[in-house]
Amino acid sequence: MTASLPPSSAETSEAKAPFAETSEAEALFRFETGAPEAVRSALGVSAARIGDAVVLSMRNDPTRFWSKALGFGRTAPVTSEVIAEVCAFYRAEGTPQAVLQLAPSVIPEDWSDICAREGITGGSTWVKLVGDVDEVVARADARDRKRADGLRVAAVEPSDARRWAAVMLKAFGMPEEHFLEMVAASATARDWAPHAAWLDGELVGTGTLYRSGDTAQMFSGAVLPHARNRGGQTELLAARARAAAALGCRLIVAETGAETDGTHNSSLHNMLRLGFTVAYERRNWLWQPQG
Structure with missing residues (x-):
């Protein structure tokens, strides 16, 4: 599914991708880390910035929705080292499951090798508007x-x-x-x-x-x-x-x-x-x- 942005804008969808990824990443970061300290402790919330990605872990999340890494590739290429560091963060936090969200334009050529090495599998697809x-x-x-x-x-x-x-x-x-x-x-x-x-x-x-x-x-x-x-x-x-x-x-x-x-x-x-x-x-x- 593709569509062009309003013709009044000189920017392309690809040019707007960093803004779109930043917007979502910073919102989710603020939403989770802005919880009261007692709530963060009970849910096992921790956060990190790895490369230019926002990495969020909620160890005790019964919904398994809130542990996410996103905002990749905004200022630097996504590398196997960055993904390895993200996965190491989740292992250290004892996170049972996490979702990595990467805009298609920033996925590296060796992504299939990275996924095989780190235990990453493809899931559902979202539309970014x-x-x-x-x-x-x-x-x-x-x-x-x-x-x-x-x-x-x-x-x-x-x-x-x-x-x-x-x-x-x-x-x-x-x-x-x-x-x-x-x-x-x-x-x-x-x-x-x-x-x-x-x-x-x-x-x-x-x-x-x-x-x-x-x-x-x-x-x-x-x-x-x-x-x-x-x-x-x-x-x-x-x-x-x-x-x-x-x-x-x-x-x-x-x-x-x-x-x-x-x-x-x-x-x-x-x-x-x-x-x-x-x-x-x-x-x-x-x-x-x-x-």
Whole structure:
């Protein structure tokens, strides 16, 4: 799946890849390391910067989602030595499983040899999308755009941080123990712009935004099952795009699962309708300790 970025931009998708990878890497780094110290200790959170990659470990993560290495190849080529150091970090931390995420343009020629040596296997594929803030806001505010059915989207007040965190975790099927405090901490942290969707007074959807320079990273957009198919996710995207504009951001970055034969990803199509374009597809590479 490929698509060109808005013709108004002189930059290519490849040129925007470092910004897109940086945005996601720094957002995830802040999200995990910004948790209270007691939560980090309970979950076994540790972080490192190896080469130009952000390497995150959550040793006691029952979901096995949060241990990730990403942001590779932004300033220097990815080498076998860098990947070996990343894997050594995970072994030293006792991490049961981690995902390495590399933009296709930075994967080295000897990648298959590196994978065989380090015990890395290919997993699912994500789509990396980039949007011009002005374009996304213009589409979001277009008079002919269909609005959400009965939903209200607004910025999250500090008093609602824990409720917002609980809904996010429920929507993604994650437990509340320890994670609720981690998610809630981001709601009041600097450079984050959390938003919520409400239906008849019930908080039913979540999404946040992380600002890194003039780039905004979409994060954790989700709506509870009973409130879906009302346009809530699109309204959450639209509200966060307006927040990005207010923060002076120029680009918005997002990720979602790639469609395979016979599947339909509503999140992907919602973003495309708002003017996001596909920069590239990125494979998730799974590392597990050998032996």
